[in-house]
Amino acid sequence: MIRIARPFISEAALTATLTLPAPAKLNLMLHIVGRRDDGYHRLQTLFQLLDFGDELTLTPRHDTEVRVSPSIPDVANEDNLITRAARALQDATGHTGGADIQLTKRLPMGGGIGGGSSDCATALVGLNHLWQLGLDEDALAEIGLTLGADVPVFVRGRSAWAEGIGEELTPVELPEHWFVVIHPGVHVSTPALFRHPQLTRNTPVSTIRTALTGAGHNDFEPVARTLYPNIDHAIEQLSQYGSVRLSGSGACVFVQTQSDMAAQTILRTITERNPGYSGFIGRGVNQSPLQRALADQA
Numbered sequence: 001m002i003r004i005a006r007p008f009i010s011e012a013a014l015t016a017t018l019t020l021p022a023p024a025k026l027n028l029m030l031h032i033v034g035r036r037d038d039g040y041h042r043l044q045t046l047f048q049l050l051d052f053g054d055e056l057t058l059t060p061r062h063d064t065e066v067r068v069s070p071s072i073p074d075v076a077n078e079d080n081l082i083t084r085a086a087r088a089l090q091d092a093t094g095h096t097g098g099a100d101i102q103l104t105k106r107l108p109m110g111g112g113i114g115g116g117s118s119d120c121a122t123a124l125v126g127l128n129h130l131w132q133l134g135l136d137e138d139a140l141a142e143i144g145l146t147l148g149a150d151v152p153v154f155v156r157g158r159s160a161w162a163e164g165i166g167e168e169l170t171p172v173e174l175p176e177h178w179f180v181v182i183h184p185g186v187h188v189s190t191p192a193l194f195r196h197p198q199l200t201r202n203t204p205v206s207t208i209r210t211a212l213t214g215a216g217h218n219d220f221e222p223v224a225r226t227l228y229p230n231i232d233h234a235i236e237q238l239s240q241y242g243s244v245r246l247s248g249s250g251a252c253v254f255v256q257t258q259s260d261m262a263a264q265t266i267l268r269t270i271t272e273r274n275p276g277y278s279g280f281i282g283r284g285v286n287q288s289p290l291q292r293a294l295a296d297q298a
């Protein structure tokens with residue numbers, strides 16, 4: 001555990017409010033190449049950050065309370081990854097202040113696009129700044145990893161090639177394409193998919209260079225398509241517009257386009273044709289809007 005002396009916090013910092021983005025990610029490819037002794041799967045994946053996501057407004061409190069509003073249906077305040085991030089920071093540093101956190105949720109839950117993980121990372125990075133804790137990026141990524149395998153990439157804020165369980169990150173420069181992301185109205189449980197007996201867990205190890213050519217696939221896709229007919233249907237519908245991939249363990253599927261306008265047309269067509277589906281358009285970014293917003297504060 002990281003322990004630092006409790007820093008002095010000015011009265012001005014206690015009245016400050018910080019609004020920060022929590023962007024989505026896509027897994028442009030995701031290979032499962034093995035399993036660790038603790039049951040976690042070893043992956044190779046290409047994380048593409050998007051300029052679309054949730055938003056958190058953080059206001060410090062004098063007491064130790066951490067309150068997220070509005071609450072997420074079926075998720076208790078103390079289980080919300082935002083609250084858990086704040087608690088982990090308090091535990092690591094001995095900080096005795098709290099926060100009121102307003103959450104603007106735009107990313108579908110259980111979408112495979114890292115909504116909860118990104119909220120968690122934004123809370124870690126934002127509260128570290130607001131509470132003047134002075135933890136560096138490595139320390140925040142380490143705390144983040146205890147809360148979710150997808151948290152470190154959002155803390156570090158670069159599109160990246162990832163290995164291990166997603167925490168061994170190599171930043172990459174990807175073309176900043178537009179993406180249409182479709183959520184086919186089903187909620188996928190990541191642990192349930194990782195446990196599935198039919199999941200491929202022995203894809204041969206690839207290289208970053210191969211992945212950057214656009215080669216690769218998502219090992220979750222066959223199982224997700226079998227278990228969730230809507231995912232299968234969404235992939236079929238989108239495939240007329242290009243190469244379709246599943247993100248993470250699903251449920252979101254996506255296709256790349258050359259322009260915002262092309263993306264708008266596809267999104268409108270698919271969501272009008274399928275009333276249970278929703279979606280959004282995001283532009284791929286190499287640097288996270290979170291780190292850019294924080295740099296603007298400095």
Ligand SMILES: C[C@](O)(CO)[C@H](O)COP(=O)(O)OP(=O)(O)OC[C@H]1O[C@@H](n2ccc(N)nc2=O)[C@H](O)[C@@H]1O
Pocket residue numbers: 027030039040041042043045112117147148149150151164165166190191194248249
């Ligand atoms: C599928 C991905 O989204 C790809 O980016 C991530 O690997 C999942 O990351 P995440 O949602 O942050 O996952 P966590 O909250 O850490 O783990 C949820 C559960 O998924 C399983 N899990 C997760 C990550 C991993 N590499 N292997 C696993 O087997 C574990 O059973 C774990 O208890």
Ligand SMILES: Nc1ncnc2c1ncn2[C@@H]1O[C@H](COP(=O)(O)OP(=O)(O)OP(=O)(O)O)[C@@H](O)[C@H]1O
Pocket residue numbers: 072075079080081082108109110111112113114115116117119120150188190248249250251
């Ligand atoms: N702030 C939060 N936002 C979303 N989900 C949260 C949050 N806090 C806790 N959760 C829980 O985490 C679960 C997974 O949510 P999330 O939206 O991150 O899934 P995901 O997009 O599939 O994530 P990943 O791509 O990292 O696997 C939710 O079903 C919910 O129970």
